[in-house]
Amino acid sequence: MFDSLNLEKELKLKKIHSKYILCGNDENSIKGAVEKIKNIALNKDFEELNYTEIDGANLTLPQLINACETLPFMSEKRMVLIYRASFLKDHGDKAEEGRFKEIKEYIKNIPQECVLIMYYIFDNPREKESLKVKGLNKLAHVIKFEKLKGKSLEKKVEELFAERKVDISKSELAIFCNLVDTNLDILENEVEKLCTYAWDRKITRTDIQLLVTQKNENDIFNLVDYISQKKPDMAIDILDELIFKGEMITGILRMIQRQFKLLLNIKIGATQGKSKEVLSKELKLHPYICEKMISQSKKFTLKSIRNAIEKCLDTEKMLKSTSTNAKTEMELLIITVTTLL
Template identity: 50%
Template sequence: MVNYLELDDEIKKGKFKNSYIMFGFNEQLIKDYIKKITNKLVNNDFISLNYDVFDGSTVDFDSIYNALETVPFMSEKRVVVVYRANFLGDNSKNFNKNGEDILKRLEDYITKIPEQSIFIMYYVFDNPREKITKKIRSFEKKACIVEFSKLKGLGLQKKAKEIFESKGKSIGKAELSFFCSKVDDNIDIIINEAEKLCCYAEDRDITHDDIELLCHPKESNDIFNLVDFISQSKPEKAIEILNEIMFKGEKASVILYMIERQFRIMLNLRIGMEKGKSKEALSKELRLNIYICDKMMNQCKNFSVNKLVKAIDLCLSTEKELKSLSGEAKFKMELLIINIAILR
């Protein structure tokens, strides 16, 4: 099993495997690497003839087999992708809608794929805390397994430094270390935070104060995910994140403040969206990073203005209870999450 930074090095060297199974929480990052592989191996003028993509929830084995066995046309390779291959999840069925055990057939065939073809399928986690499944591990000796996990330590610093350099900006070791400690270890966030810092610093060096001023703390991403699960009517997932934040030692009152703040921003975004304001305008008006603004605008689609107002009212009621009534704070926070998730 390799991580995506190792895959990146292999792509740069022009070294490719016959088959890849990718997994992780960040689907966009997975798609970006599939595009990198395709761009290297398939003649763009004939992309429609040498690139096949199938929905993992409906695909059958014969469709995959026929695509992989077809000779590429005016191109070095043929690339076949199965996206959102949910049959790779431990809690999912191996069978497609026709009752075919697609997982078993792929296990038997994957080592026989012709050299002319590259097979890629990927599985997206429901949340960042999910781990590699047993079904994916069953392919370890037969395909290249690529983990799209969060970056850590020196690997994170190396990637962040490369991003700054790609934007024509150098950054000191101390500042780089501080930057990596401040931002969430998600490549999309790192790219956008680096872009923001480069634009802000312009021709001068990036300083500790710049990073302190502009970069969002990691906890904000946990709160974003918590609220996101509430918006998807998945309170059990939101409570998992709540428990993890509280286990780290964060007080219920602080978490509540951050949740309430998130809903207040979303309310302003929702009102702005209904007035026809653009992402760029709202980002500037609310002083949000353009990437964060875009994600929160998507989140807002699951909330009406009325529902957001009710969510804020529930937060205020919970705040009063935490201050004035006895009882376990954790229980009150869990009840808040459930009550917001069932709002109509």
């Protein structure tokens, strides 16, 4: 089993395999890896004719065979993506167990001109790869997407700055790593943002504090995303983590309010036909963050976003005017907003 850094090194050398299984907590990083593999495997001009996506929840063996055994058109390879492949998780229902056995047998001999990728997302940050996936390690190239940390994180970030020929000291590097989310796509975007801003001079602490999107902002994004998925228990887990890290509850509430206000502006802007570039400029958001929020806004209606903002304001008044348990009120807010969707 490999990690995302090993995969990245291989892709930089344009090396790809015929079968991949990707798993982890961060679907954005996994989707980014899929896109990189696709760019190497397929001719851009004929991509639509040689690329198939199938929802893992509805996959059938005949469907997989048809997708994999269709000959590539004007290309050496074709690519098949099975997303949200829940049959790769342990303890599935009978249908998923049967689907897994059929697919496990079939992928032993898929055509050499086909690149097959299957991925599934962990249900929580503490989840490990399934026993099924471990058992497929000899049949496919298995990649686990874990958050970078410690020395491995610092080394990776140092490489990103070095690739762009921009200097950063050890102390500034440590500050950057402490602040930024460890998602590889976010790391690259934050490094690119700093390098563009600093141009040909050394990165300073002021640059980092001014420009870097901090971890807690991404936590709030995920918290709101779990609300959109009607998973209040997962949203409350993030709330608990933020409190454990020392965030004040009033500060968390303000960040949630800000997230919903941004979603409201993005939703309204999108209905007016505004592009990502225009919204990014108007709302002073990094294009990558803006793109993520545009996707998130699609999970809400205008009414549900306005209701969420109203409930946030009600909770703020409650926290300021009574001696109620603040954490309980925040949990009630999350549950209430989820039920309004």
